[in-house]
Amino acid sequence: MARAQAALQGxxxxxxxxxxxxxQAVFPACDEVVIMDVLHYVDHQAQQAxxxxxxxxxxxxxxxxxxxxxxxxxxxxxxxSQRVDRVVTMARGHRVPxxxxxxxxxxxxxxxxxxxxVRAVPMSEGTPFANVLLVADLGAGKP
Numbered sequence: 827m828a829r830a831q832a833a834l835q836g837x838x839x840x841x842x843x844x845x846x847x848x849x850q851a852v853f854p855a856c857d858e859v860v861i862m863d864v865l866h867y868v869d870h871q872a873q874q875a876x877x878x879x880x881x882x883x884x885x886x887x888x889x890x891x892x893x894x895x896x897x898x899x900x901x902x903x904x905x906x907s908q909r910v911d912r913v914v915t916m917a918r919g920h921r922v923p924x925x926x927x928x929x930x931x932x933x934x935x936x937x938x939x940x941x942x943x944v945r946a947v948p949m950s951e952g953t954p955f956a957n958v959l960l961v962a963d964l965g966a967g968k969p
């Protein structure tokens with residue numbers, strides 16, 4: 827968390843970080859949530875529960891979720907991402923947990939079912955990976 831705070835020093839708005847188990851944390855009311863490269867560590871049911879709680883914490887008229895996921899339909903890129911993830915986890919001395927990826931279309935359906943308008947932004951150009959940033963907005967296009 828100190829690294830994240832240091833990286834954002836000098837910005838006019840200072841974000842508030844929550845450093846906790848995402849499956850148990852109480853998310854404070856907020857305008858924006860960023861989740862990077864962690865949802866695949868919990869099963870699909872837990873992913874949905876985390877995203878529901880994030881949705882509940884976001885401002886209903888203009889809340890935004892930024893979430894980076896791997897696209898399981900990009901078989902080669904997804905497999906490479908998974909291998910690198912496992913090697914880094916082992917190198918840090920941790921056990922390698924199972925992972926629970928989804929195809930990009932399934933991630934989008936999940937977020938749309940939670941009333942998000944979702945836009946996918948590819949993030950893997952020039953790399954062998956299959957990362958996609960999902961920009962999910964509440965209140966987009968709604969009266």
